[in-house]
Amino acid sequence: MDVAIIGAGLVGRLCALELLKRGAQITLFDQDSADGEDAAGMTAAGMLALFAELESAESIIFEKGERSIALWPAILEELGIGDAYMQRGTVITAHPQDYPELDHFIQSLQAKVPQAKEIQPLDARGIAEYEPDLGHHQKGFYIPQEGVVDAQRFMEASYRYLSNNPAIKWHEKISVRDEELAKYQKDYDLVIDSRGTGAKDSLSQLRGVRGEVLWLETDEIAFTRPVRMLHPRYRLYIVPRPEHRYIIGATEIESDDKSPLSVRSGLELLSALYSLHPSFGEARVLKCVTNTRPALTDNLPLIQKEGNLLTINGLYRHGYLMGPSIVEEALKEIK
Numbered sequence: 001m002d003v004a005i006i007g008a009g010l011v012g013r014l015c016a017l018e019l020l021k022r023g024a025q026i027t028l029f030d031q032d033s034a035d036g037e038d039a040a041g042m043t044a045a046g047m048l049a050l051f052a053e054l055e056s057a058e059s060i061i062f063e064k065g066e067r068s069i070a071l072w073p074a075i076l077e078e079l080g081i082g083d084a085y086m087q088r089g090t091v092i093t094a095h096p097q098d099y100p101e102l103d104h105f106i107q108s109l110q111a112k113v114p115q116a117k118e119i120q121p122l123d124a125r126g127i128a129e130y131e132p133d134l135g136h137h138q139k140g141f142y143i144p145q146e147g148v149v150d151a152q153r154f155m156e157a158s159y160r161y162l163s164n165n166p167a168i169k170w171h172e173k174i175s176v177r178d179e180e181l182a183k184y185q186k187d188y189d190l191v192i193d194s195r196g197t198g199a200k201d202s203l204s205q206l207r208g209v210r211g212e213v214l215w216l217e218t219d220e221i222a223f224t225r226p227v228r229m230l231h232p233r234y235r236l237y238i239v240p241r242p243e244h245r246y247i248i249g250a251t252e253i254e255s256d257d258k259s260p261l262s263v264r265s266g267l268e269l270l271s272a273l274y275s276l277h278p279s280f281g282e283a284r285v286l287k288c289v290t291n292t293r294p295a296l297t298d299n300l301p302l303i304q305k306e307g308n309l310l311t312i313n314g315l316y317r318h319g320y321l322m323g324p325s326i327v328e329e330a331l332k333e334i335k
């Protein structure tokens with residue numbers, strides 16, 4: 001089977017990895033260079049936030065997320081980066097004035113899925129057992145089932161793996177417009193449109209949701225798992241990466257604008273971070289990254305098959321959380 005994958009971001013790469021197992025010949029097209037710098041998949045923190053995402057999402061996200069958490073370790077092992085997967089749960093906390101909101105948040109999760117009963121309430125001692133640097137916080141919760149994928153390592157390793165496979169051809173810096181898809185459909189047995197926000201002309205309801213993250217470095221804090229802080233106006237997360245680095249995110253702004261971090265977002269993210277722990281005050285800001293998440297009106301993923309054109313899009317904030325299981329479902333009838 002000869003397959004064209006248009007858009008080699010997170011979804012395109014997951015499709016390629018799966019189709020290789022079925023003996024397909026695959027050509028990957030991307031408007032960006034093959035290293036994927038422009039893909040949202042390269043910006044993401046890679047959190048597999050099964051519960052934290054449920055507050056504003058449907059329970060399908062939980063089911064698909066659970067399945068993806070089961071699939072990720074084998075995908076990363078195959079790429080030779082099994083250690084890019086970490087499942088140590090998440091610690092979530094808040095400032096004292098926001099404790100009612102924190103309780104309400106956890107109760108709303110428990111009302112949605114029975115598995116949320118496993119979320120553990122923590123006092124200061126309990127928090128310190130999981131994250132000693134957060135011992136000054138009096139109240140929090142531990143969510144054991146959540147994990148994280150080192151998204152940047154996945155993007156780098158998948159590029160290397162796919163480039164070294166003789167069944168793969170890369171065509172970088174080729175922008176495929178909607179009206180050209182029919183031509184590809186003639187040339188290939190199967191065409192996968194996984195252009196993320198780049199497919200807006202084909203999918204009228206598709207929109208971009210701007211997200212800004214900061215990369216920080218400090219050896220004064222040693223978080224060992226993702227930490228979230230609940231706040232009435234925004235949600236802050238801190239995701240540890242190797243070499244004392246942290247991803248701080250993320251804003252959520254209804255806009256297709258990929259321009260650099262705004263002063264307001266920087267101030268909000270960094271002041272929330274500083275209020276979580278003042279030792280972040282001496283951290284060094286390594287870079288600020290902005291991208292847009294591809295989202296449909298219902299913020300749920302879309303799998304659409306028309307003839308030999310398979311469209312997978314709308315992964316929104318959940319590309320890592322749901323990608324493997326969505327791709328599994330989308331390709332289940334492809335032999």
Ligand SMILES: Cc1cc2nc3c(=O)[nH]c(=O)nc-3n(C[C@H](O)[C@H](O)[C@H](O)COP(=O)(O)OP(=O)(O)OC[C@H]3O[C@@H](n4cnc5c(N)ncnc54)[C@H](O)[C@@H]3O)c2cc1C
Pocket residue numbers: 006007008009010011012029030031032036038039040041042043044045046047048049174175176177194195196197198199210211212213249250290291292293294312313314315316317318319320321322
């Ligand atoms: C700031 C931020 C933080 C995030 N954090 C998380 C997280 O913690 N956990 C999580 O699960 N998800 C997270 N996400 C969401 C996740 O990154 C996306 O859901 C996912 O990347 C979507 O995958 P995709 O393949 O559809 O799009 P992308 O990864 O954006 O890939 C699309 C590809 O298509 C290419 N393309 C576009 N147009 C064309 C064209 N015309 N021709 C050829 N190629 C084209 C692009 O260059 C790109 O490589 C985050 C996203 C952002 C922005």
